[in-house]
Amino acid sequence: MHAETSAPAAIIEAVNISKSFGPVPVLFSVSMDVRPGEVHALIGENGAGKSTFMKILSGFHEPTSGQIRLDGESTSLPPNGAAEKLGVVLIHQELNLAEQLTVEENVFLGRELKKNGFLDRAAMRAAVQKHLDEIGLDILPTDRISSLTIAQKQMVEIVKAVSRNARILIMDEPTAVLTEEETQVFFRQVEKLKTSGVGIVFVSHKLNEVKTIADRVTVLRDGQWIDTRPSQDLTPDMMAQMMVGRELSDLYPPMEEADVDAEVVLAVDGLCTAEVNNVSFRLRKGEILGFSGLIGAGRTAVFEAICGLLPIESGTINLFGRDVGPMTVAEARDAGLAYLTKDRKEKGLLLNKKMQPNLTLFALPKFVKNFAIDRKAEEEALKRAIRRFDVRTRDPDITVGKLSGGNQQKLLLAKIMESDPKIVVIDEPTRGIDVGTKQQIYHFIAALAAEGVSVVVISSEMPEIIGICHRIIVMREGHITGVLTGDHINENEIMRYAAGLKREELH
Amino acid sequence: MTSASDSTASKGARRASIDLKTLGPAIALLLLCIIGFLLNPAFVSEGNLTNLLTRSAFIGIIAVGATFVITAGGIDLSVGSMAAAIAGIMIIVMDNAVETLGSGVPTVLLGCGVAIILGIGAGWINGTLTTKGKIEAFIVTLGTMGIYRSLVTYFADGGTLSLNFEVRGTYRPVYYDSFLGLPFPVWVFIAVAICGWLLLNRTAFGRYCTAIGSNEAVAQYSAINVDRVKTLTYIIQGLCVAFATIIYVPRLGSASASTGVLWELEAIAAVIIGGTVLKGGYGRIGGTILGALILTTIGNILNFTDMISNYLNGTMQGLIIIVAVFLQRSDWKLGKTKAS
Numbered sequence: 001m002h003a004e005t006s007a008p009a010a011i012i013e014a015v016n017i018s019k020s021f022g023p024v025p026v027l028f029s030v031s032m033d034v035r036p037g038e039v040h041a042l043i044g045e046n047g048a049g050k051s052t053f054m055k056i057l058s059g060f061h062e063p064t065s066g067q068i069r070l071d072g073e074s075t076s077l078p079p080n081g082a083a084e085k086l087g088v089v090l091i092h093q094e095l096n097l098a099e100q101l102t103v104e105e106n107v108f109l110g111r112e113l114k115k116n117g118f119l120d121r122a123a124m125r126a127a128v129q130k131h132l133d134e135i136g137l138d139i140l141p142t143d144r145i146s147s148l149t150i151a152q153k154q155m156v157e158i159v160k161a162v163s164r165n166a167r168i169l170i171m172d173e174p175t176a177v178l179t180e181e182e183t184q185v186f187f188r189q190v191e192k193l194k195t196s197g198v199g200i201v202f203v204s205h206k207l208n209e210v211k212t213i214a215d216r217v218t219v220l221r222d223g224q225w226i227d228t229r230p231s232q233d234l235t236p237d238m239m240a241q242m243m244v245g246r247e248l249s250d251l252y253p254p255m256e257e258a259d260v261d262a263e264v265v266l267a268v269d270g271l272c273t274a275e276v277n278n279v280s281f282r283l284r285k286g287e288i289l290g291f292s293g294l295i296g297a298g299r300t301a302v303f304e305a306i307c308g309l310l311p312i313e314s315g316t317i318n319l320f321g322r323d324v325g326p327m328t329v330a331e332a333r334d335a336g337l338a339y340l341t342k343d344r345k346e347k348g349l350l351l352n353k354k355m356q357p358n359l360t361l362f363a364l365p366k367f368v369k370n371f372a373i374d375r376k377a378e379e380e381a382l383k384r385a386i387r388r389f390d391v392r393t394r395d396p397d398i399t400v401g402k403l404s405g406g407n408q409q410k411l412l413l414a415k416i417m418e419s420d421p422k423i424v425v426i427d428e429p430t431r432g433i434d435v436g437t438k439q440q441i442y443h444f445i446a447a448l449a450a451e452g453v454s455v456v457v458i459s460s461e462m463p464e465i466i467g468i469c470h471r472i473i474v475m476r477e478g479h480i481t482g483v484l485t486g487d488h489i490n491e492n493e494i495m496r497y498a499a500g501l502k503r504e505e506l507h
Numbered sequence: 508m509t510s511a512s513d514s515t516a517s518k519g520a521r522r523a524s525i526d527l528k529t530l531g532p533a534i535a536l537l538l539l540c541i542i543g544f545l546l547n548p549a550f551v552s553e554g555n556l557t558n559l560l561t562r563s564a565f566i567g568i569i570a571v572g573a574t575f576v577i578t579a580g581g582i583d584l585s586v587g588s589m590a591a592a593i594a595g596i597m598i599i600v601m602d603n604a605v606e607t608l609g610s611g612v613p614t615v616l617l618g619c620g621v622a623i624i625l626g627i628g629a630g631w632i633n634g635t636l637t638t639k640g641k642i643e644a645f646i647v648t649l650g651t652m653g654i655y656r657s658l659v660t661y662f663a664d665g666g667t668l669s670l671n672f673e674v675r676g677t678y679r680p681v682y683y684d685s686f687l688g689l690p691f692p693v694w695v696f697i698a699v700a701i702c703g704w705l706l707l708n709r710t711a712f713g714r715y716c717t718a719i720g721s722n723e724a725v726a727q728y729s730a731i732n733v734d735r736v737k738t739l740t741y742i743i744q745g746l747c748v749a750f751a752t753i754i755y756v757p758r759l760g761s762a763s764a765s766t767g768v769l770w771e772l773e774a775i776a777a778v779i780i781g782g783t784v785l786k787g788g789y790g791r792i793g794g795t796i797l798g799a800l801i802l803t804t805i806g807n808i809l810n811f812t813d814m815i816s817n818y819l820n821g822t823m824q825g826l827i828i829i830v831a832v833f834l835q836r837s838d839w840k841l842g843k844t845k846a847s
Contacts, residue, residue: 328730333730346725350718350722
């Protein structure tokens with residue numbers, strides 16, 4: 001404490017923040033402060049509570065206990081982004097810009113300068129130009145947002161924040177969508193912001209970047225504050241170490257040995273798509289193969305391409321020993337390959353329909369008899385699925401949107417399994433569902449594999465992927481960077497491959 | 508024993524609540540008929556009722572097709588112009604065929620065949636531009652609406668295309684004759700309605716239309732060929748327009764630039780009054796048919812009474828559309844509170 005008295009006083013300080021959603025605690029007494037002119041990185045695994053904490057720091061959530069101090073005074077931040085007026089700005093990962101308006105219109109949106117009742121465009125343009133010059137961004141105030149790159153859009157968000165006299169900028173994975181060069185440009189601009197005295201909270205999974213840009217690092221794990229340290233005292237490996245390190249409980253089913261000599265059911269060679277670069281792998285009968293990596297590493301794109309949802313640029317796919325060209329989703333399904341999306345609300349289920357039409361939609365040709373849908377068979381399928389997947393609902397006529405997340409996920413799983421796939425790809429099997437349902441889904445996946453179905457699990461939750469998979473492939477920026485089996489599977493290794501600290505020479 | 512009776516009771520209650528919602532248009536039609544009868548008892552005369560049904564047939568048949576397009580999340584504004592273009596080309600083809608085929612049934616059949624091919628083709632153009640061309644259905648059909656309409660004007664040289672007098676004699680019964688007491692157009696209407704209902708409610712295709720209108724991404728991820736299904740809905744629409752035109756041409760035996768004007772709006776209105784959701788995902792053929800009958804009945808009642816000028820027909824139809832949609836909305840709110 002005394003050693004830090006020389007440091008400038010913090011602009012914002014979170015003291016012993018705890019937060020529960022209903023009965024579920026997410027944060028336990030987390031503290032963090034941000035000083036003027038520093039970049040303070042916040043790191044932790046998915047589900048560690050970073051997002052919640054950021055939202056509390058910016059007033060979008062109210063803490064259950066603990067306090068936020070602004071310039072040393074305890075305050076309660078106004079909700080819904082109104083904290084911007086106090087100089088605290090959260091920049092969301094999905095940017096908040098009106099695509100069809102120009103840069104200047106976006107920057108001044110909602111507080112336009114006026115003269116005699118009309119917009120004072122000249123004054124606004126001059127003000128925006130000044131900010132753009134300061135930050136060193138080479139675009140015009142009159143450029144339309146839709147014509148900018150993602151990196152430029154991000155900088156417009158920052159200009160917007162700065163023009164509103166932001167003193168604290170909270171950025172949620174700003175570099176996740178940037179290329180390496182764009183990241184470099186972004187960092188130069190962050191440096192400039194620092195010199196003007198803005199305090200920056202930087203959330204990232206890319207530990208090398210954290211090491212480069214951050215002055216201090218705070219680590220969260222399972223909603224707990226682990227440590228805050230100057231970044232020069234840390235290596236990326238140490239950060240990874242601090243982020244993980246937890247015991248695996250009986251949440252996961254006992255692992256059955258994978259038969260390494262089982263036949264290969266899916267062989268992919270040199271697959272390239274817009275987001276995927278030269279991906280090759282083998283999947284064996286009865287194997288549970290994990291795909292790990294950061295969000296945006298291209299894992300989903302690999303399987304959406306194989307299953308006919310995205311165009312393939314090049315590469316070969318061999319399914320059950322037969323070379324197949326690009327397939328439609330229906331052809332993949334008929335060949336015994338099914339993909340279960342991670343986005344169950346937007347791509348998985350018809351939320352305004354009942355369970356029955358949802359359940360049979362994927363495998364509907366199976367239910368057609370004499371050109372008509374066999375509704376009795378549909379009803380029986382629903383009864384079977386409710387039993388098999390333990391979908392819990394009082395009323396089978398309920399619209400799916402009203403089911404809990406866990407029940408929706410079970411229904412989606414049931415929907416995909418109606419087609420009796422031999423290979424099933426499950427993308428984020430347990431996103432946003434409670435731990436009890438998670439356990440059921442893990443056991444279901446294990447049972448499937450034991451029956452000889454091959455399962456691919458794409459997951460950003462490391463404990464889960466380690467807990468259920470026989471073998472793990474790690475991807476980064478569209479490439480496979482490592483393959484882990486048996487005793488080599490641990491969170492440290494995966495994190496190092498995923499963050500680009502280590503790379504396996506493949507083939 | 509008790510559990511069995513419980514379950515039947517709950518099933519009965521459920522059915523009743525669904526019926527209340529779907530019965531809306533039927534109740535509205537019944538009310539209109541009672542009003543019509545009170546204003547003038549001649550409203551329920553056999554002659555008037557068959558006339559009313561025959562008149563409903565054009566819009567009704569087109570609206571059955573529109574139900575598919577709208578259920579799958581699309582819209583087709585070109586149907587009125589399409590009907591006019593098909594009628595025009597049909598007449599030209601038949602007139603030219605008189606020399607070789609004579610003025611008998613073969614010429615009429617040729618005309619009908621041409622109508623069906625044109626309907627399918629026009630629907631395919633609308634569908635393909637929407638799906639493969641990735642242009643909004645509203646824009647595509649706004650464009651084809653203008654194109655088809657101007658084609659009729661061009662073929663008719665700004666005037667009227669008239670069917671050869673003798674062919675007209677052969678063709679005439681299709682509109683004016685009856686079978687078992689019902690005019691032929693009504694039979695066509697009934698046939699199209701039944702086929703449409705079966706297709707939408709009992710086949711995988713109908714389920715796919717609903718799924719696509721409900722959420723296209725989910726449909727795509729559920730192994731549905733979204734483009735093909737959407738294109739097919741426009742083809743069905745074109746086919747329905749062809750049927751409507753086939754029974755319409757013998758009525759006047761002519762086609763001009765004013766043929767089928769505003770039919771697209773009446774068809775869409777019939778679909779919406781019937782309870783189909785304009786943004787897609789939920790369609791009702793039965794409701795559409797009632798909607799078409801309601802629209803025709805309003806005009807018919809205004810003909811029978813002096814209280815409201817016949818020129819206000821559009822006003823009454825407009826009011827009914829707005830009220831119908833308003834009632835559907837409050838109906839849904841009610842359903843929601845019940846469920847929760």
